Amino acid sequence: MxxxxxxxxxxxxxxxxxxxxxxxxxxxxxxxxxxxxxxxxxxxxxxxxxxxxxxxxxxxxxxxxxxxxxxxxxxxxxxxxxxxxxxxxxxxxxxxxxxxxxxxxxxxxxxxxxxxxxxxxxxxxxxxxxxxxxxxxxxxxxxxxxxxxxxxxxxxxxxxxxxxxxxxxxxxxxxxxxxxxxxxxxxxxxxxxxxxxxxxxxxxxxxxxxxxxxxxxxxxxxxxxxxxxxxxxxxxxxxxxxxxxxxxxxxxxxxxxxxxxxxxxxxxxxxxxxxxxxxxxxxxxxxxxxxxxxxxxxxxxxxxxxxxxxxxxxxxCYGLFVGWHYSCGSRYDSGFWRYARDEAWPKYRNAAAPEAVGCAALPKFEGMLELVNQPVIDKADWNRMCAVPLTSYAQMSQGLGC
Ligand SMILES: Cc1cc2nc3c(=O)[nH]c(=O)nc-3n(C[C@H](O)[C@H](O)[C@H](O)COP(=O)(O)OP(=O)(O)OC[C@H]3O[C@@H](n4cnc5c(N)ncnc54)[C@H](O)[C@@H]3O)c2cc1C
Incomplete structure (x- = not known):
């Protein structure tokens, strides 16, 4: 390519x-x-x-x-x-x-x-x-x-x-x-x-x-x-x-x-x-x-x-978006899903902390989660992205229930 x-x-x-x-x-x-x-x-x-x-x-x-x-x-x-x-x-x-x-x-x-x-x-x-x-x-x-x-x-x-x-x-x-x-x-x-x-x-x-x-x-x-x-x-x-x-x-x-x-x-x-x-x-x-x-x-x-x-x-940001998919578990209460939800995902704040990674991916990602949790999303924010568009965050948040 x-x-x-x-x-x-x-x-x-x-x-x-x-x-x-x-x-x-x-x-x-x-x-x-x-x-x-x-x-x-x-x-x-x-x-x-x-x-x-x-x-x-x-x-x-x-x-x-x-x-x-x-x-x-x-x-x-x-x-x-x-x-x-x-x-x-x-x-x-x-x-x-x-x-x-x-x-x-x-x-x-x-x-x-x-x-x-x-x-x-x-x-x-x-x-x-x-x-x-x-x-x-x-x-x-x-x-x-x-x-x-x-x-x-x-x-x-x-x-x-x-x-x-x-x-x-x-x-x-x-x-x-x-x-x-x-x-x-x-x-x-x-x-x-x-x-x-x-x-x-x-x-x-x-x-x-x-x-x-x-x-x-x-x-x-x-x-x-x-x-x-x-x-x-x-x-x-x-x-x-x-x-x-x-x-x-x-x-x-x-x-x-x-x-x-x-x-x-x-x-x-x-x-x-x-x-x-x-x-x-x-x-x-x-x-x-x-x-x-x-x-x-x-x-x-x-x-x-x-x-x-x-x-x-x-x-x-792609990594955070993908990791977040695991944060609400799945229909299985198995060893893997407990590990994914309760052990792996909670590490994201330390792993992506700005002082550890030299960039602002974490606040950007958390800003997107705040946005999708608001009762109404202001039109000025509709085009916001964190690697993927707000519409992707909104659909995943609705679908996963988190
Ligand atoms: C399970 C799985 C599923 C995936 N699914 C998707 C998907 O759905 N969508 C998607 O976008 N991506 C997906 N990927 C990612 C995919 O692997 C990459 O998009 C793609 O293979 C690009 O790889 P690459 O060219 O960077 O590396 P590679 O495919 O590993 O190619 C490396 C190249 O470098 C050359 N090379 C290596 N070392 C040397 C050397 N010392 N000297 C000279 N040449 C060298 C090799 O000959 C080779 O040509 C998936 C990956 C995995 C593991």
């Missing part, structure tokens, strides 16, 4: 762009839900109409997330993108999106392992395994999850209670359209289960299921057996076991320093309940390119910490 964005937006056609990857290190390959901003963004990056993009992605139109069994009200509800029934994102095939963006990238592709990235005067130096180092004006570091969470470099989102996913692929339930994009409205299902929750993402090629849980609280055999029971009740007779993926919940404290921009899973991650990873990458790439391409170079040193603080705050 970063390479396609540079190819499309760099005003100087003679710029030199290197796209570096290591073919021995696979991409994660999950990431099938998105937010509506991806629809115009992919049109911009590919110069293709929406319909064509959707067909290339073997995608469906995602109008929101349907929550089943969440919160204290005991009723199911949907978090819609607004305007309701009009605004949509994609459910997409992650590998096809990478292919589409690759086609729209003008770069030299280099298959090599990066060993080190260091800041040098006016840019960054990249060292490789088995090839000479290179110096760049700007590096997007998209090497995926950090190996470990280090409190000096990362903000640990300890208030999100999950850390592992089991992924299964099942037959499609949405029929492909022969001559155009599938117009049927779809939603991601997020179904509360005793050990966590299950996502159900309908594509035209298959339906993707993922069981999200905490490996310190529940064992893999318990997950597999509850997953089997769920699929059986859902009428799914066959599936492919795809992967077991451990993941960290974190925000990097130094997403951007003026020469190196961490993006994607290298910059921040929180469990996929609200599909916040691709939209976060859009934000990271967009902010960095906006300032690098449009602001005079003499502002760079002053801009970089401001952009960094903004990005850290946005990512942390």
């Amino acid at each position: 970063a390479a396609a964005a540079v190819s499309r937006l760099h005003p100087d056609r003679d710029h030199e762009l290197h796209h570096i990857y290591d073919s021995r290190i696979p991409v994660i390959g999950v990431g099938e839900g998105s937010w509506p901003s991806l629809v115009p963004h992919l049109q911009q990056l590919t110069d293709l109409p929406d319909d064509t993009v959707q067909q290339r992605l073997k995608g469906t139109r995602k109008y929101g997330v349907a929550f089943e069994g969440w919160g204290r009200r005991g009723r199911d509800f949907t978090h819609h993108f607004m305007p309701r029934h009009a605004s949509y994102a994609y459910h997409l095939s992650a590998d096809l999106m990478a292919d589409l963006l690759h086609e729209n990238t003008r770069a030299r592709h280099i298959d090599a392992k990066v060993l080190r990235i260091t800041r040098v005067e006016g840019g960054a130096r990249v060292e490789f395994e088995g090839r000479a180092p290179e110096r760049y004006d700007l590096v997007f570091d998209g090497r995926g999850f950090p190996r470990e969470i280090d409190p000096d470099r990362h903000i640990h989102i300890s208030f999100v209670p999950t850390d592992t996913a089991v992924i299964r692929r099942c037959p499609a339930v949405i029929a492909d359209a022969p001559d155009g994009p599938v117009l049927q409205h779809t939603v991601t299902r997020a179904v509360a289960r005793p050990h966590g929750w299950i996502f159900v993402i309908p594509l035209v090629t298959h339906t993707s299921y993922g069981y999200i849980f905490n490996r310190a609280v529940s064992g893999l055999p318990e997950i597999e057996s509850d997953f089997d029971a769920f699929l059986e009740a859902d009428g799914v007779a066959e599936f492919d076991q795809r992967a077991v993926i451990p993941f960290p919940n974190f925000v990097h404290r130094h997403i951007y320093d003026g020469a190196v921009a961490r993006i994607g899973n290298a910059a921040a991650f929180m469990e996929p309940l609200e599909a916040t990873a691709i939209v976060s990458a859009q934000f990271q790439i967009g902010m960095v390119l906006q300032t690098r391409l449009n602001r005079p170079v003499e502002h760079l040193e002053r801009d970089a910490p401001v952009v960094n603080r903004f990005l850290v705050s946005e990512m942390l």
Whole structure:
């Protein structure tokens, strides 16, 4: 995505762009839900109409997330993108999106392992395994999850209670359209289960299921057996076991320093309940390119910490929004849900305290909760956001009963 964005937006056609990857290190390959901003963004990056993009992605139109069994009200509800029934994102095939963006990238592709990235005067130096180092004006570091969470470099989102996913692929339930994009409205299902929750993402090629849980609280055999029971009740007779993926919940404290921009899973991650990873990458790439391409170079040193603080705050707001979904429990009074509601979520105030994280995500988030708890919301506040719009907070607060 970063390479396609540079190819499309760099005003100087003679710029030199290197796209570096290591073919021995696979991409994660999950990431099938998105937010509506991806629809115009992919049109911009590919110069293709929406319909064509959707067909290339073997995608469906995602109008929101349907929550089943969440919160204290005991009723199911949907978090819609607004305007309701009009605004949509994609459910997409992650590998096809990478292919589409690759086609729209003008770069030299280099298959090599990066060993080190260091800041040098006016840019960054990249060292490789088995090839000479290179110096760049700007590096997007998209090497995926950090190996470990280090409190000096990362903000640990300890208030999100999950850390592992089991992924299964099942037959499609949405029929492909022969001559155009599938117009049927779809939603991601997020179904509360005793050990966590299950996502159900309908594509035209298959339906993707993922069981999200905490490996310190529940064992893999318990997950597999509850997953089997769920699929059986859902009428799914066959599936492919795809992967077991451990993941960290974190925000990097130094997403951007003026020469190196961490993006994607290298910059921040929180469990996929609200599909916040691709939209976060859009934000990271967009902010960095906006300032690098449009602001005079003499502002760079002053801009970089401001952009960094903004990005850290946005990512942390996503984390707070996602963690809050667990705050009212679910229809299950199980070990996992007691841990999520009574132990993990109450850590949010300490974990996101402004003095600990260097940004104002926490007061911004708490301001949104105050707002949705008012009997009448002033019109002047309707457009307020804390990573996601007020309408998302209002729908979740109503649905969860908190
Ligand atoms: C269970 C689960 C569900 C998810 N669902 C969603 C979702 O619905 N929506 C969403 O938006 N996101 C979702 N995500 C997030 C998704 O993983 C990311 O959006 C997406 O994979 C982006 O990853 P990435 O490119 O940052 O990292 P990766 O996919 O890990 O790619 C890293 C790349 O860096 C290269 N690399 C790594 N190290 C080196 C090195 N030393 N030298 C050279 N190259 C290197 C690799 O070759 C690879 O190409 C989900 C994640 C998980 C775990």
